[in-house]
Amino acid sequence: MKTTPIQKIMTQNLVKLNLEDTLTKAESLFKSHKIRHLPVVNGDKIVGMLSYNDLLRISFADATDDDGDTVETTVYDMFTLEQVMSKQVSFVNASDPIEVAAELFITKDFHALPVLENDKLVGIVTTTDMIRFYNTKCK
Numbered sequence: 001m002k003t004t005p006i007q008k009i010m011t012q013n014l015v016k017l018n019l020e021d022t023l024t025k026a027e028s029l030f031k032s033h034k035i036r037h038l039p040v041v042n043g044d045k046i047v048g049m050l051s052y053n054d055l056l057r058i059s060f061a062d063a064t065d066d067d068g069d070t071v072e073t074t075v076y077d078m079f080t081l082e083q084v085m086s087k088q089v090s091f092v093n094a095s096d097p098i099e100v101a102a103e104l105f106i107t108k109d110f111h112a113l114p115v116l117e118n119d120k121l122v123g124i125v126t127t128t129d130m131i132r133f134y135n136t137k138c139k
Helices: 025-032 052-061 076-080 098-108 127-138
Strands: 037-042 045-051 112-117 120-126
Touching: 025 037, 025 052, 025 076, 037 120, 037 127, 045 052, 045 112, 052 076, 076 112, 098 127
Parallel strands: none
Antiparallel strands: 037 045, 112 120
């Protein structure tokens, strides 16, 4: 049975944060790109992952002004990205079979993994990518 490498199903057009970025920027990226996970880099090196749930944990709920467009982000100014992100980052390699990612999703309860090639961040694979792949295969 031929296995499919992660690079075939991963998202390559990355949206990512730099370590010095703000949580306000992170929230803006989450909402504008309709995503739930962001890799955090320092130069070319992956140093963390931030999920939308990480932001929800510190903000309880979005508070908006009367026009409903501006998010009250005062709480974000109390924390740095480094304080909120997950620093213990598991990753997969682009050439790994997708079963490696599936096993990590199951055993570690992750929903997104950075994908590396020669220690460089080249993509991200999510549970949604995995479901799309298997759904397409089953049709």
